Amino acid sequence: MDTSIARRNILARIRAAQGREAEPSAPEREAAAGYLARHPEGPRPLMPEDLVTHFIEEAQKMATTVETVDALSDVPAAAHRYLAQHGLPVQAIAWQTLQDLDWVKAGLMVEFRKPIDGDVVGITGCFCATAETGTLVLLSGPETYASAGLLPETHIAIVPASRIVAGHEEAFGLIRAERGELPRAVNFVSGPSRTGDIEQTIVLGAHGPYRVHAIVVRGA
Template sequence: MDTSIARRNILARIRAAQGREPEPSASEREAAADYLARHPPGPRPDMPADLTARFIEEAQKLSTTIDTVESLSDVPIAAHRYLVEHALPLQAIAWQTLQDLRWSDAGLTVEFRKPKDGDVVGLTGCFCATAETGSLVLLSGPETYASAGLLPETHIAIVPASRIVAGHEEAFALIRSERGELPRAVNFVSGPSRTGDIEQTIVLGAHGPYRVHVIVVLGA
């Protein structure tokens, strides 16, 4: 269900209560941009020149498994290899943006739809990824449904190396520069879902996927 209209209506009512127009004016947007420009981020850890290596290192600390391939055409075979190694089904649901990859040639049955009960594997791309925390940044949309990376117990994400940025600050700056405004949902995925609520023992898959596997595309 797309809640974008409902969100706009709620924000419009809030703005009306403040005596403002339903939508921000150009001057308001310029003022917000000026505020951001005049308030630089605070101290941050130094990032290495090789953001891909740092992303892989940090992601593995979060129990994310990693594979690397040279091109997008290699992704279906890499996904098949991972599923076979872990005795997982060779069926998956995926973002519609991944339809051009030759999944069937690699022995996979992929449906481009939102997940339902019983779907074990979800395939997604990403908007970008952050080297500082090893996180995936997923933006929701009609073809990039958030549920694909949240409901199936196994999440396989494709990360082009060119889309790995230093940190969260760069990720949000990239969203503003390329999208203009935030989508309905922005999800930062940092490894498999986990909880330590019971006896301080970490349990994976508590509120989402048991497994997060990332295929880094070095030539993309």
């Protein structure tokens, strides 16, 4: 069952037990929106005006490698450079939203599908990114499958500079403004997967990619 449907069913049963209709009424939604608008934000660190530079600095602290390019058309060549520099295969899977880029001209063989066992490189875009923590924000969907940034051992993410926001608060505000409600999965990616469970030794790639590479597009 779709998780969003399951979530609605659970909430509907809770509301029924409270003697309310399955779906919130318009006044209820307005009251919730009013509460969010009135609710004061907690203390937050000051952010510089240049969010792009701050994002790059923070991402690198989290072991995300970063390259900047001028335009979306430069992305395939940048991806090829990264893979060649690290001796990685030039075969990749990618989100369907990236089909218009000229991957073949850059020497890459890209399939626009969900990853399967054996796929080493996954290429995604992102919904937005947060400068405060150098984090990628990925929303799942029919063409933006979450698994593309989770299963392959190398994750290359395309980050339009115009979609870099200050913090998580702005990211969730953008989701509410543009999507209305959360999709099935919202993934916040801050560098490669890691764990320190064994003798407090940090191990990369424990539950996801070994490598995360962000290509920041200044003209997008």
